[in-house]
Amino acid sequence: MWSRHNGDVRRGFDLILTNPPMGRAGKGSSSNKELLIKEPHILAQYVIAQNEWVYKMSKKKLKELAKRLGASVNPEKVADKLGREWLTPEDYANYKYKVILKDSELGWEYPIYYDGNLQPILLSNELPIQVILLEQFLRVVTLGGKVFTVIDVGVLNNPGDEWIRRLLFTAEHTPVKAKLMAVIELPHGAFYYTEAGTKTALLFYERTSKVLEDYEFFVALAEYIGYDTHSKKAEPIKENDLPLIIAEYFNWIGRRPEFYEKCKEEWRKERTCSWWIKEFEVIE
Amino acid sequence: MSTTFKFSTLKGLYNELNLNNLKLNPLTILSANEYIKIINNLKEQGFDIVRLSKDYGFEIIQVSRLAWKKFRRSGMTNLNTVTYGAGSLWKLSVHPLKGVLTPYPSNKYIVSDNMLLLTRTGRIDVSGLVFEGFCDLVKNSLNKDYIAFTEHLLRVTSDNKDLQLYMVALFNSLFGKLISNIAWYGALQPQLDSDTIEQLPIPLVSSDIRNKVVSLLKEAYKRELNAWRSYFGAMKIVAEAIGEVNVDIASVSTMSKAKYLNRLDGSALIAINLMETVIKTLNVNSVPIKEMFDIIPGNVPWSKEYISTSGIPYIGTDAIDESSAINSDKLDRMPSHLYKSSFKKAKFGDILIVKDGIGSLGKIGLPTQDMLVRNGILILSPKKTTPVSSFYVASILKSRIFRKIIEMLAYGTTGQLHLQTNTIKYLKIPILPEHKEIGILMKSFISDMYEAVRLKENATAILEEEIKLRGC
Numbered sequence: 001m002w003s004r005h006n007g008d009v010r011r012g013f014d015l016i017l018t019n020p021p022m023g024r025a026g027k028g029s030s031s032n033k034e035l036l037i038k039e040p041h042i043l044a045q046y047v048i049a050q051n052e053w054v055y056k057m058s059k060k061k062l063k064e065l066a067k068r069l070g071a072s073v074n075p076e077k078v079a080d081k082l083g084r085e086w087l088t089p090e091d092y093a094n095y096k097y098k099v100i101l102k103d104s105e106l107g108w109e110y111p112i113y114y115d116g117n118l119q120p121i122l123l124s125n126e127l128p129i130q131v132i133l134l135e136q137f138l139r140v141v142t143l144g145g146k147v148f149t150v151i152d153v154g155v156l157n158n159p160g161d162e163w164i165r166r167l168l169f170t171a172e173h174t175p176v177k178a179k180l181m182a183v184i185e186l187p188h189g190a191f192y193y194t195e196a197g198t199k200t201a202l203l204f205y206e207r208t209s210k211v212l213e214d215y216e217f218f219v220a221l222a223e224y225i226g227y228d229t230h231s232k233k234a235e236p237i238k239e240n241d242l243p244l245i246i247a248e249y250f251n252w253i254g255r256r257p258e259f260y261e262k263c264k265e266e267w268r269k270e271r272t273c274s275w276w277i278k279e280f281e282v283i284e
Numbered sequence: 285m286s287t288t289f290k291f292s293t294l295k296g297l298y299n300e301l302n303l304n305n306l307k308l309n310p311l312t313i314l315s316a317n318e319y320i321k322i323i324n325n326l327k328e329q330g331f332d333i334v335r336l337s338k339d340y341g342f343e344i345i346q347v348s349r350l351a352w353k354k355f356r357r358s359g360m361t362n363l364n365t366v367t368y369g370a371g372s373l374w375k376l377s378v379h380p381l382k383g384v385l386t387p388y389p390s391n392k393y394i395v396s397d398n399m400l401l402l403t404r405t406g407r408i409d410v411s412g413l414v415f416e417g418f419c420d421l422v423k424n425s426l427n428k429d430y431i432a433f434t435e436h437l438l439r440v441t442s443d444n445k446d447l448q449l450y451m452v453a454l455f456n457s458l459f460g461k462l463i464s465n466i467a468w469y470g471a472l473q474p475q476l477d478s479d480t481i482e483q484l485p486i487p488l489v490s491s492d493i494r495n496k497v498v499s500l501l502k503e504a505y506k507r508e509l510n511a512w513r514s515y516f517g518a519m520k521i522v523a524e525a526i527g528e529v530n531v532d533i534a535s536v537s538t539m540s541k542a543k544y545l546n547r548l549d550g551s552a553l554i555a556i557n558l559m560e561t562v563i564k565t566l567n568v569n570s571v572p573i574k575e576m577f578d579i580i581p582g583n584v585p586w587s588k589e590y591i592s593t594s595g596i597p598y599i600g601t602d603a604i605d606e607s608s609a610i611n612s613d614k615l616d617r618m619p620s621h622l623y624k625s626s627f628k629k630a631k632f633g634d635i636l637i638v639k640d641g642i643g644s645l646g647k648i649g650l651p652t653q654d655m656l657v658r659n660g661i662l663i664l665s666p667k668k669t670t671p672v673s674s675f676y677v678a679s680i681l682k683s684r685i686f687r688k689i690i691e692m693l694a695y696g697t698t699g700q701l702h703l704q705t706n707t708i709k710y711l712k713i714p715i716l717p718e719h720k721e722i723g724i725l726m727k728s729f730i731s732d733m734y735e736a737v738r739l740k741e742n743a744t745a746i747l748e749e750e751i752k753l754r755g756c
Contacts, residue, residue: 156549157695159704165548169539180539185550199696201549212539219553220534221692241533248534 010105012142012207019150020133022191022198036126043127044112044120045101047174048135052087052123053163054078065091084173085166089113089121107143108175131155131164138168138176138207146181146206153185153199172211179208182218184245189229218252220245224271243273301466302335302483315465322459322751323485329754332488336440336481341447345439346404346478347392352434356386364388364429366422370403370436373412374605375613376452376501376740380422380512381606386432393432395419400440400448401433402455408476409464411455413448415505425516438478449501450494450747453740454486457748493750497743504739511732515607518725522683525716529562529685545710547695555692556710562685563714571671574709577635577664581705582657584618584627595619597655599630601638604649604661608678608726609733612741618656630657635664635678637690639703646690646703648682650675650726652734662705672715673723675730680713 002009021035043049054062054075066073069081079085089095095113102109113121130152137147155161168178182204190200204218224239244267251260263273294313298305300320307313327333336342352367363385372382378401395401397419402411419431433439442448454460467480488494537553545552563570573579582599584590590598595617603614630636636649640660649661657663666674680686689711694701716722 153549154695157547157552159546159695159706162546165542165546169548170543180542180548183548183550183553203548214538214540216536216538217542218534219537219550219557221531221550221554222533245534252536 012106012145013140014142015146015148016137016141017148018133018137020130022130022150022152022196022200035128035130037129037132038126040120040122040125043122043124043132044114045110046127046132046135047110047176048131048164048167049122049124049127050088050111050113051167051171051174053166054082054085054087056163057087084171086171086173087123088173089123092121095121103139106139108139110175131161134164134168134203135176138178141207143207143209146204147178148202148204150191150200151203153201156183156201156203169205170211177208177211178205179212179215180205180217182220182249184220184222184242186225187223187229190225192229193227193232193234195232218249220248226272226277239271240273240277241267241271243267243276247273247276301485303466303480304483305477305480307469311465312468315462319462319466319484322462323487326487326489326751326754331490331754333485334488335483335485336451337483341444342440342442344478344482345392345441347435347439349435350389350393352386355389362387365432366426366428366430367393367432367434368437369434370406370410372433373401373403373410373437374611375412375737376456376744377412377505377508378414378418379605379607380418380425380516383422383431385428388430389432393434394430395433395439398445398448400442400451400455402438402440402476402481403436404438404476404478405436405470405473408468408474409461411452411460413452413505415508416445417505417509421509421512421516425512425520438476438481446494446498449498450488451486453497453501453743453747457744457751459487459748459751487751489747489750489754493746497747500739500743500746504736504743507732507736507739511609511729511736514725514729514732518679518722518729519682521718521722521725522679522716525566525718526562526683526685526714527565529558529565531558531688545707549695551692552695552707555689558685558692559689559712563712566714566716568714568716570712570714572709573664573677573711573713575667576670576672576677576713577666577674579705579708580628580663580665581639582628582630582636582659582661582663584656584658586658590618590622591616592619593617596623597653598658599636599649599651599655599661600658601641601644601647601660604636604638604644604647606647607729607733608648608650608682609730610649610652610655612737615655623656627656628663629654630663630665633666633674635674635681637662637664637681637703637708639694639705640701642701645694645701646681646687648678650678650730652730662703662708664708672713672719673727675726676719676723677713679722679726680716681711686711 037043062075062078063073066078069078071077071081082091096116097114099112100109101112115121137149141147155164169180184202186200188199222241222245224241226240226242227234227236244263247260247263251257259276263276266273297316297320301316334340336344365386365388366383367386368378368383372379395414397414397416399414400411401414422431423429463484464476466484467477468474469477532554535554535557537557541553541556542548545556584598586600598616598618599610600616603611605611630651631654632652634651636651638644638647639662690703693707694703696702
């Protein structure tokens with residue numbers, strides 16, 4: 001649709017800057033079911049619903065898989081046999097049809113697996129929108145394109161979500177791969193004024209063709225963000241760590257180091273950086 | 285308990301207790317009834333009766349209310365006073381760590397050693413003694429000029445130090461509970477009426493029992509003073525060695541660290557960088573926790589039926605004091621027949637780490653005996669090859685910077701924080717040259733504190749037994 005307005009978009013966006021619906025749907029009647037994607041035909045289009053991390057498998061499932069692969073019942077041994085830490089419908093060999101979804105301009109190919117009744121084969125039957133979107137963003141940016149998104153911190157630190165982080169940033173067999181650039185954690189209540197009580201972060205990553213074994217990325221912890229995070233009114237306050245964090249990021253990537261020194265000096269005294277806010281907020 | 289009263293009997297009862305206030309609430313009426321029976325029995329057996337009034341050498345002081353928050357914000361920047369409030373009392377004592385720094389309020393809020401303190405609002409049945417040496421200990425350890433107490437405490441002064449010791453034991457006994465039941469008023473927030481406290485007859489048990497109680501308490505306070513000296517000594521060495529470390533708001537991490545931690549959140553990655561900076565600055569060897577300890581999650585669930593007055597000690601988060609001592613007042617007991625062999629136990633020499641909750645997460649506990657451990661607490665059990673004392677490791681984990689690191693390693697999004705068992709193993713402990721001294725000091729803090737608590741409990745028990753025997 002975008003490409004009707006601008007043909008260049010066919011090759012993907014250079015940058016996605018977004019604040020998608022965040023939060024997770026828990027169990028129980030009061031949970032936010034609208035934050036979950038359950039539709040199998042949608043889920044089937046995403047690697048994240050078609051991969052299972054061997055370290056997260058139930059004992060029973062691991063035992064069955066190990067038996068089939070002729071490996072001992074140990075995630076590491078199973079991963080060695082598979083050649084990756086991930087199990088896909090391909091490894092089950094129980095699919096009847098495989099459709100390849102290909103976008104040569106964006107440069108990826110996605111397999112979708114179906115059973116004999118043309119029902120998609122999935123390894124996750126439901127996933128939060130915010131998790132699906134992390135992958136979706138990668139599919140619509142160019143190679144080297146950047147994604148800057150708000151995310152529920154739980155996706156970044158919950159033990160149960162480790163497989164999501166691993167699949168996005170370390171798996172080598174997926175059609176779209178990502179390199180992490182920066183994580184900026186926001187204080188509790190950053191979106192309190194919109195009734196969202198979850199702790200959030202800004203995640204900055206780029207689409208890459210190869211997963212690097214190791215690399216540096218920027219991390220920051222903002223305690224103040226220029227408005228009162230304890231009140232739904234979100235009244236402006238002077239204290240703001242974001243200008244310094246931006247200046248530190250610029251300094252790290254070697255751009256405008258003079259900003260950093262100047263900003264740090266004012267931040268130490270005032271816990272803000274007024275001139276930098278003025279400079280930064282000019283949108284040309 | 286219930287009974288029936290004639291109105292005139294009630295008035296007569298209050299007259300006998302010198303109460304001017306005709307209180308009609310059942311708790312006061314029933315407690316007063318019980319109290320007067322005990323007093324009369326003791327009188328018949330020749331026991332002396334005193335009052336906490338000037339006639340008997342006592343004085344109760346109630347200072348006027350001070351708006352502390354406003355006072356602190358009044359622009360006086362010299363925080364040269366450690367001020368203790370109602371929540372600072374514990375186990376017949378004052379908890380040195382539970383004070384807040386304030387400017388100097390005025391002379392009337394300043395207290396001295398040997399003052400008996402009764403909680404005036406809130407937990408009104410708790411009372412403590414400013415034990416001999418307390419004020420100097422706090423002033424010297426925290427480098428402050430004054431010790432003050434808020435108006436939420438009633439102060440009882442007397443020149444007779446032994447009588448003050450006796451009174452603190454009495455007020456912490458079941459008899460003291462009756463006194464607070466009689467003297468309390470207020471609907472929302474219970475308050476203690478100082479006039480009632482001053483007028484109530486208070487029994488003095490036989491001199492040999494009193495001497496026993498006093499001598500036990502003297503020894504207890506001596507131990508407690510030593511314990512706190514050791515504590516401040518250990519923590520001072522740690523603080524001076526580590527120095528002031530600023531927590532950066534931004535830092536550069538690596539994917540290998542993220543993989544190692546299995547985390548991508550800024551807090552955890554900055555915490556690991558911070559720990560590495562501390563260790564690098566100290567320029568000493570460090571040992572990962574996982575090489576020194578087996579990390580075992582406590583697994584005993586909370587259940588009402590597990591709470592009893594006797595049985596196997598059973599610890600939850602509340603019983604772990606900020607100092608790392610175990611608060612025996614809050615240590616539960618599980619009836620022996622409910623014990624299961626799968627329940628995890630901690631022993632002397634282990635370290636407990638609270639792994640849940642804002643404020644409590646990262647608290648370090650040092651058990652003094654075998655105790656069952658509730659879920660929400662991790663047990664660090666030293667391996668045989670551990671190169672340093674677990675008391676030393678606890679001192680490091682308790683330091684301001686390591687507590688901060690532990691808090692930053694927690695996860696959770698909606699205000700409730702948790703520490704994953706595996707996360708703890710990533711912590712590295714710097715081995716300071718003074719590690720032996722620190723370990724010895726922390727160990728003697730725990731041992732002395734345990735002994736002090738035991739002696740205080742003994743003193744209270746002896747007194748209670750005597751009153752029950754003679755008075756009931």
